[in-house]
Amino acid sequence: MELRHLRYFVAVAEELHFTRAAERLHIGQPPLSQQIQALEGELGAQLFERNKRSVRLTQAGALFLDDARRILALSEQAAVTARRAQRGEAGELRIGFTFSTPFTPYFATVINRYRQQFPHVTLTLHEMATLHQLVAISGRTMDLGFVRPPETTYPDDIRLTELRQDPLFLVLPVAHALAAKDSIAIADMAGEGFVMYPKDAGTGIYPQIFRLCKAAGFVPQVTQEAGEASTIIGLVAAGCGISVLPASFDRIRMDGVCYRPIADPQATTSLLLAQREEETSPLVAAFVKLAEEAAMEGGAQVGLAVAKPPRHPTPTDHE
Numbered sequence: 001m002e003l004r005h006l007r008y009f010v011a012v013a014e015e016l017h018f019t020r021a022a023e024r025l026h027i028g029q030p031p032l033s034q035q036i037q038a039l040e041g042e043l044g045a046q047l048f049e050r051n052k053r054s055v056r057l058t059q060a061g062a063l064f065l066d067d068a069r070r071i072l073a074l075s076e077q078a079a080v081t082a083r084r085a086q087r088g089e090a091g092e093l094r095i096g097f098t099f100s101t102p103f104t105p106y107f108a109t110v111i112n113r114y115r116q117q118f119p120h121v122t123l124t125l126h127e128m129a130t131l132h133q134l135v136a137i138s139g140r141t142m143d144l145g146f147v148r149p150p151e152t153t154y155p156d157d158i159r160l161t162e163l164r165q166d167p168l169f170l171v172l173p174v175a176h177a178l179a180a181k182d183s184i185a186i187a188d189m190a191g192e193g194f195v196m197y198p199k200d201a202g203t204g205i206y207p208q209i210f211r212l213c214k215a216a217g218f219v220p221q222v223t224q225e226a227g228e229a230s231t232i233i234g235l236v237a238a239g240c241g242i243s244v245l246p247a248s249f250d251r252i253r254m255d256g257v258c259y260r261p262i263a264d265p266q267a268t269t270s271l272l273l274a275q276r277e278e279e280t281s282p283l284v285a286a287f288v289k290l291a292e293e294a295a296m297e298g299g300a301q302v303g304l305a306v307a308k309p310p311r312h313p314t315p316t317d318h319e
Helices: 003-015 018-025 029-043 059-086 105-117 130-138 205-215 229-237 247-251 282-297
Strands: 048-050 055-057 091-097 121-127 144-147 158-173 193-196 221-225 243-246 257-261 268-276
Touching (some): 003 029, 059 282, 130 158, 144 282, 158 229, 158 247, 193 205, 193 243
Antiparallel strands (some): 048 055, 144 268, 158 268
């Protein structure tokens, strides 16, 4: 049984006239009659009662008509879905994002705009640290990721594209002496205890803080670790130390905590879009195009891949 047999049957069932059905299908009436007879033979059931003056559906034919219409509708829907997928308009897209990403208005803009333009795509979003995202994308359990600069080795098949630059802010207790300053240099933080993500959390900010502090002439002393930014900020409020986080976290308002910009020009972090180098999925291409357009609306320069770090560990990897 082929789909064309079902189309022939439905046309005859709706017209209840072989000649009109043949004209509708743009085939001859004798071949149509032969195809219906072959279909009845294959099914082992008579679908029509016919004589020289009329054609009527049998009970078996009426029941078969419902199923035939459903099958044809499903086949058409399958074709529509396949065409949408080819255009990047249907399917599932698995996207990762770092802990700070949802606090950037840019992220909300991109996700909302994508959902509006591609309503038939299922977006599956995962909060993950940068390095964990890169491994997942390389392993094809994720398709794209909003990440921070990894500052260490990552899979060779990953391409990173810069979307925007965000400043780093110092997070400190309101009663801290440095809180009286409008802007603080990294060197001013020497001797302070730091509240940070764990070393093995896979975040890009951990090695970056060590790099910035070493460039300022000291090694940061980690007094407390926490896996969530909100917890880090809460520990700062509790007097456990200071911290350095992307400026987007200043939207977390907590009693006893203040945020101050860092004066050092290198105290910035990029928001990057990670994907596989040889990615061919139309779904991914459509999202990347939209994300880059949204970034350019904000004045960012996008489209250039970020250079990979050396393939050997950097000194900060061991801190």
